[in-house]
Amino acid sequence: MAPVDTVGRARAGRVALYLTLTAISLVMIVPFVWMLLTSVKTPGDIAAVPPRLFPTKWAFGNYIDALHAAPFATYARNSFVIAISHTLLNVVIASMAGYALARLRFRGSALIFLGFVGALMIPTYTKILPEFLIVRFMPLFGGNDITGQGGTGWLDTWWALIIPGAVSPFSVFLFRQFYLDLPVELEEAARLDGLGELGIYARIMTPLVKPAFITVALLTFESSWNNFLWPLLVTKSDSLRVIQVGLSVFRTENDTQWAFLMAGTTLATVPMVVLFLIGQRYFVQGFATAGIK
């Protein structure tokens, strides 16, 4: 075979590869582009048949109008408060647990670890009904007596939104994996210097697994921000609604206000896209570490 022919074929193959990958990437991105373009269209442009890709008039005011149509800013703030709380609680509580299970082997620690791994297997939908009942019958809260009767417990409170998600077995698992890899000499040197176990964890070992903290923080923030069913079940009042629930309620109440709805979904998705673009390395590591290492 002539070398020119091989080069030509290789080049054709490369072009085909680029075209295919570009087409796939476009399919993945188009819904977001469509969302952004719709969010700045006038009602006339939205009703157009067949639809136009670009607006004839760019209605940036839609965003301000959307904030008047529904308290999307409050919803986003609530989501933010919950996601930040979950992130902080997970990072502190799960890293301590992961550290203890990785470095401070004690009797029963293997069994506890097995418990966390087992907990990973339990579907949300098996846990969520009893979790709802625990929240509903939380004793001495929301008018409940000591037996959990008479009131509404934690329903429609920040407690219900924050406490059940404070630790996830996945975070514990991920932290343990990261702490496992650290050299034992460091720990022993610090111990000889008279540092307590908590000090070794906080001041010696933890600074060495910063990537683990960023990974768990990003993944926790993301899943908390994107969570829907739990906040839907435990909140009623508008002031406690999170962005995802707010969007779904807005949709049922205003079926055709696509521009406002797309402005709202932009508000709900853009923070995550930005966060992902900034911390891509850690997201990728986090998603891949749990399985392949």
Place this chain on the structure above:
Amino acid sequence: MSATIVPERTRTRAPAKAPTPPGRGLSRKRRRAGLLMVAPAVLHSLIWIGIPLVAAVVLSFTSYDVLTPPRFVGLANFQDLLGDQVFRRAVLNTSVYTFFTVPVAMGIALLIALMLNTKLAGRAIFRTAIFIPQVTATIAVALVWLWIYDPRSGLANAILSFLGLDGPAWLSSTTWAMPAVIVVGIWQGIGLKMLIYLAALQSLPTDLYEAASVDGASKVRQFFSLTVPLLRPATFFVFVTSVIGAFQSFDQVYILTDGGPANSTTMMTYEIYKSAFREFRMGYACAQSLVLFAMLLILTLVNRRITGGDRGTR
């Protein structure tokens, strides 16, 4: 878990009176610290995972509407489940949805990963674009797709009519609603599958491929005899996590179809939600959720058997 903690605490205190050699004292201190540090997470998991799991099993044998105390009904819920046509439909729908969003999507994801596993300018851009749907909220993107599937002004039918085709009424058609939901599922989940395959491909030993090339094995032969077996741990991991995800799809159905039309897109999760929070049949919903759990367990075990499990992943 609690059973292991309680004796442990008493054990650490008891020998404190006797003088202990420094080595043992040290290990005792470590044990104590370990227990203290793991305790908050264990306590939390006991309350929010351990108790709920036990409660789900117990409640599945009761009739319970939240307002009046649960009433023991034996196996009645499970007997009702057997005759529940809608739940049967939900099991079927969940299986169809899982088939397309897991094994089929995994095949596509592997193809994309193979394409990206070449020296390619702009690879990071492609990878990012394909992964982005994964990090965005299902509720939000489902709303975007709801608008895309709009029969009159939606993008889907605009593209079809541009190609000279007549688009269906997607989400209100018993034929097309399920494919529409599946497309959203594949679209959102393919990035993660691709990423894990790509990571696995990049860690494959190159010397094996060199040896195979020297032996005259073709690229296709190398793929089936080397790549596929070497990717087994990744395949196991992707399969298990994806099946768990697919079986628990809820948000997109909630937004796109509400389980309809005529139950053609209802899922097991959706039936659990309906039984519990629209009909207030908590006991029945718990029984349904245990069926979901059992199916997931069986699928995981079967897959472990077939792929040889996650041996060699760590």
